[in-house]
Amino acid sequence: MNLTRNSLKNPAAVIVILVLLILFGILSIFKLPIQLTPDIEQPQITIFSGWREAAPEEIESVIIEPLENAVKNTPGALEVNTTINRGNGFISLTFAVGTDMQQAMLDVLTNLNQAPPLPLDAIDPVVSAGGNGGPAGPNAASLLVTPLHYQGDGLDLDMAQYQKTIEELIEPRLASIPGVARVNLASERPKELRITFDPHKAAALGLTLGQIRQTLASSRDTSGGLADVGRRQYTVRFTGQYDLQDMLQMRIAYSQDRPIYLGDVATVAETYSDRRAMSGRNGKPAYYITVSRANGANTVALLDGINKAIAELNAGPLPEAGIAIELSYDASIHIRNALLLVKSNLGLGVLLSLAILWLFFRGIKTTLIIAATIPVSLMVAFLALNAFERSLNVISLAGLAFAVGLVLDAAIIVQENIARLKSNGFDNYKAALRGAGQVAGALFASTATSVAIFLPILFMAGIEGQLFSDLALTLSIAVVASLLCALTIIPVANRYLPDSKTQTDPYKHYWHKLTALIMRLTNSKFKQLSWVCALLGGSALVTLTMLPKTDFMPRAPTDGFFFNLITPPGGNMAYMEEELLKRVRARLMPYYHGDKQPGIKDFNFYIFGANAGGFIYSADPQRVEELMQVAREEIFVDLPDTQVFFFRGSMINIANGGDGRDINIELTGPNMDDLVAGAEVALQAVQIAMPDATARPQPRLDMAEPELRLHPNDRRITQAGLTRQDVSQAVQAFTGGLFINEYFNGNERMNVILRGQTWQTPEELKALPLFTPDAGIQTLGELAQVTRTVGPSQLQRINGRRTVSIIVTPPAEMSLQQAQAILTEQVMPKIKAQLPETAGVILGGNAQKMNSAIEEMTLNFFLALFILFLLMTALFKSVRDSALVLLVMPLAIAGGVVALYVLNLFAFQSLDLLTMIGFIILLGLVVNNAILLVDQTRHAQAQGMSRRDAVEQAVLMRARPVYLSTLTSLFGMLPLMLMPGVGSEIYRGLATVIVGGMAISALFTLVLMPSLLQLGRDKQPTSKVNNDNNKPQLNLVSNQ
Secondary structure (H helix, E strand, O other), X not given: OHHHHHHHHOHHHHHHHHHHHHHHHHHHHHHOOEOOOOOOOOOEEEEEEEEOOOOHHHHHHHHHHHHHHHHOOOOOEEEEEEEEEXXXXXXXXXXXXXXXXXXXXXXXXXXXXXXXXXXXXXEEEEEEEOOOOOOOOOXXXXXXXXXXXXXXXXXXXXXXXXXXXXXXXXXXXXXXXXXXXXXXXXXXXXXXXXXXXXXXXXXXXXXXXHHHHHXXXXXXXXXXEEEEXXXXXXXXXXXXXXXXXXXXXOEEEEEOOEEEEHHHHEEEEEEEOOOOEEEEEOOEEEEEEEEEEOOOOOHHHHHHHHHHHHHHHHHOOHHHHOEEEEEOOOHHHHHHHHHHHHHHHHHHHHHHHHHHHHHHHOOHXXXXXXXXXXXXXXXXXXXXXXXXXXXXXXXXXXXXXXXXXXXXXXXXXXXXXXXXXXXXXXXXXXXXXXXXXXXXXXXXXXXXXXXXXXXXXXXXXXXXXXXXXXXXHHHHHHHHHHHHHHHHHHHHHXXXXXXXXXXXXXXXXXXXXXXXXXXXXXXXXXXXXXXXXXXXXXXXXXXXXXOOOEOOOOOOEEXXXXXXXXXXXXXXXXXHHHHHHHHHHHHHHHHHOOOOOOOEEEXXXXXXXXXXXXXXEEOOHHHHHHHHHHHHHHHOOOOOOOEEEEEEEEOOOOEXXXXXXXXXXXXXXXXXXXXXXXHHHHHHHHHHHOOOOEEEEXXXXXXXXXXXXXXXXXXXXXXXXXOHHHHHHHHHHHOOOEEEEEEEOOOOEEEEEEEEOOOOOHHHHHHOEEEEOOOXXXXXXXXXXXXXXXXXXXXXXXXXXXXEEEEEEOOOOOOHHHHHHHHHHHHHHHHHHHXXXXXXXXXXXXXXXXXXXXHHHHHXXXXXXXXXXXXXXXXXXXXXXXXXXXXXXXXXXXXXXXXXXXXXXXXXXXXXXXXXXXXXXXXXHHHHHHHHHHHHHHHHHHOOXXXXXXXXXXXXXXXXXXXXXXXXXXXXXXXXXXXXXXXXXXXXXXXXXXXXXXXXXXXXXXXXXHHHHHOXXXXXXXXXXXXXXXXXXXXXXXXX
């Protein structure tokens, strides 16, 4: 072969290329971004808008519905999902994976330009790529700023007093870190120029609200344009904006020839908007900051940079301001530990594979020559990862660890063939050249079958395709590199570094005994048929009865858990702080200080509107479940009118911080009362069908957010010389404040808000006076009827229809498929019976994603099988022989299923998508052993042997390579299956399937294939016989 011949003639070039590959491979390792998992692209575009102080129903009708209508027909949009809160709303457009997101962004922006104008004080739509995490996707880090000397017992300290320091010192320092895409001050409260007026004084002085509003609105600078004066051109400006210190002297009106100034009825102050949310850390109030990672940035390096910035800030200017900053959770620790575990498993796999090599060859030099394939193949894989702009993560490293045993196969084949030729009298050069050349074609075919299996994985769409493509890429590149190594490095090493010790097979007599046993077991048609039926039928039976239920994604729990509190409707922040968080804080502190066990390392908590929750980090990662049980039974009990939900954190965040374990029961329809009634039935049915599951509604079902609703009295309004808009503006001014315009103080722009003095009861609201043009002083209660009612605190819409979701989290020991089956059979019929014809219900979220992923996985499995069949048909030039080889598949699949079953006796392992990939990979691995036997049998028959003698010779000659290649692969992967640790749950199922499948296949293939090959009548020998006994047709000949 030209490649081998050129290598033998130019050994220096081979060495130089070898050194360069290793050098550039090492350099690539340092250039690769380090992450826990591959980048998962969320093909989403998010539109954010808001309207200060507006209720969800007003946001829906005035803001969201027009924007939805504008973007709902965007080309390629699969779903439009909207969440509406008090004061803001998010519209998320989901596209198919692979969509040109730049074009999609342009389409969305173009459509938004055609939307009707929003209210003046509404926030213009902000469009970003990705989910609610923003343009850079999910947050890479969360930080909390806490006061240094806080002695309180709640969240009573307003952290807004530190906001200027945070904006001037912390935000720019974090933004300067390489790899940071965006710093989001999540606890930020915008500044506003608040004008607080006394309605009683204003009414007494005969001032209408319109007069105050119009005077304030007219206080602004305007440009008159350009004017030519002589030889000069002047800009003409009207400076109508009052300075802050002069604003109280603003003249509003005249009364009895006396001017009425703003200061007569109001005060003016720069302040922060009202606090509607708060957060805390370890019992102290905190200011919450998130950092988003830029695409392609190194997560570990980014977190190292953040830790460095934190140390600098805490040692520098922050103590003077009385604050400190810390990471909420340092993910780099988990990432490093997970990667270290995979690296350790990879190294241990290499040592175990080399030990197997030595046991078979009993020669250090020969073992090292073959082992040289490993570092070269791995370095080439690192180069490929860098070239394809991938990252160094658990999946890609696991792929390299799986490759350790596989990359030795080609080298073993070439080495054994060279050694055989040397023993037959060939010199080093001819043995190396002919030894590699004889098996080159077979090696290309074998490598092609292995690589072809990975092609469907590389082209998988969806989240699963993004997650698994690194695995397929590393395995494919490593196997191809091992082929090139076998045809270059191995021949060169055998010519110039020959092993002086003659290689002998220490297990020769065992192969003879094994062959004799196999031939006795298959020496009659009855036995052959019995073995075929038993092995294939048993494999099918085992697979059908022992196959685990499916899950969406691997489970990789963190050392903590979330808690979510559904509080009584209408509870304000003071109530939630006093009645809930102070009580919970007091119960958490003994565990935080170590006085009670299991200990708590840190805990975060937040209040946002009517929602409250947080995250608890366990001091001992092994006691998280125990700590969750303590939280359920001791810490979060007896909270007034409050429901508490707990769910474990995950290192694999696929969407909105989830790990793929949730199932959404989505009820859609025009009438919220119908949806709420159906959702209540759903909650009850879920608790009956799955008592240990967690089911939480979104939005909350009570729809009992207290409202004071004012109905206009049109007759009194008209008699007073007012309009509905005048009264509406008065209501705004008396409550959250009336937007006037914007004010620029030279440094920053802020809203001007006109606001009446605070009131405490509905009666006080009704008694607030208004001076009217035609009826003098009127109270608000005379112009509008005030009634108490309730409304929603949050609304959800999917594809333009109001939606209520029940988010079901199955118990830890239940797979997603089991949960989906229970919901379909026992819960969905009850919901459908409750809903009217105008409403509908589906299982959405991760259940829908899992079903589509399984469909694609099944298609890919059969596609890989078909590709394999075509390749082998081309190789054998026989459809029958290709079909015989494929019959080892049931054995391999059953072996993987049995291994999963055994693993589940010790630790829960469902059939997640990454584990399913193992069955596809098995296709390309286990057929090689069957190919060895079939090809050698056909080759012997072509030389005139009887069918039985040909099979016996094939078993004798191929038993050694079958077990050698299988054992090196098995022991290379075994650490990934057996070694527990951080992140091992991600790839443990995959390793188990491959190890089990290869082991069972190797054990029984030497019985199944001889049985299949001996069935039927002998073929007549071909007229042309190849008498070159030194030229094996496939792979290797045992050193007999």
